[in-house]
Amino acid sequence: MKFVLLALFVAVASANMQQxxxxxxxxxxxxxxxxxxxxxxxxxxxxFTDIICEGVDCASATLNFWMKNNGQCQKFSVVGNKIQGSEDYNAEFSGQNVFTFCHQSKNLLVFCFQNTDVNGLVTDVVHAAVRPGHRFNKEDQIVYTDLVKQHGINEENILNIESADICRK
Structure with a gap:
């Protein structure tokens, strides 16, 4: 009986890990x-609008987001696949990208990536997003600014894009 219960527990746990x-x-x-x-x-x-993790330990992450170009909103969906033995993901969008979720808490996600465009220009980006209903506060700002500095980006290059997200409205 113990074996049956253990097998059932393992099956349920495995199913939950792959949700x-x-x-x-x-x-x-x-x-x-x-x-x-x-x-x-x-x-x-x-x-960002949402991020979908699939597989064991989020083996793939789908990033859904809007971009505005010349006043037109366009929705994108980019799938990143986890690099074996790493917390980093590979994805293609406007060139080659390697990204990671460099900070995660209940209400704050900081997404760090390096983009290499078709001309070979390498750009490091640190992007912050919050859960709907959460206000980006002083504690969030400290965490974010520290990560920006760790990635060698000048604080002067931080853009507040909170009110610029007109595509979601």
């Missing part, structure tokens, strides 16, 4: 070493 998990997010800050890439109409200026 699809979706979390809603709202972009609030972005920073990059090449600031033109994240300014208005920049090719890396996106606004």
């Amino acid at each position: 699809k998990h979706t979390r809603q997010w709202r972009s609030v800050r972005t920073a990059a070493n090449n600031i033109e890439k994240i300014q208005e109409n920049g090719e890396l200026r996106g606004f």
Whole structure:
């Protein structure tokens, strides 16, 4: 009987580990070493709507986001696949990208990535998003600014994009 219960527990636990998990997010800050890439109409200026993790330990992460270009909103969905033995993901969008979730808490997600565009220009980006209903507060700002500095990006390159997300409205 113990064996049957243990087998049932393992089966339920394994099924739960492989479930699809979706979390809603709202972009609030972005920073990059090449600031033109994240300014208005920049090719890396996106606004997260949700992130879907699938598989064991989030083996793939689908990033859903809006971008505005010349006043037009366009929705994108990019799938990142976890690099074996790492917490990093590979994805293709506006070139090659390696990304990671460099900070996660209940209400704050900081997404760090390095983009290499078709011309070979490498851009480091640190992007912050909060859960809907959560206000980006002083504690969030401290965490975010520290991560921006750790990635070698000047604080002057931090953009407040909270009110710029017109596509979601």
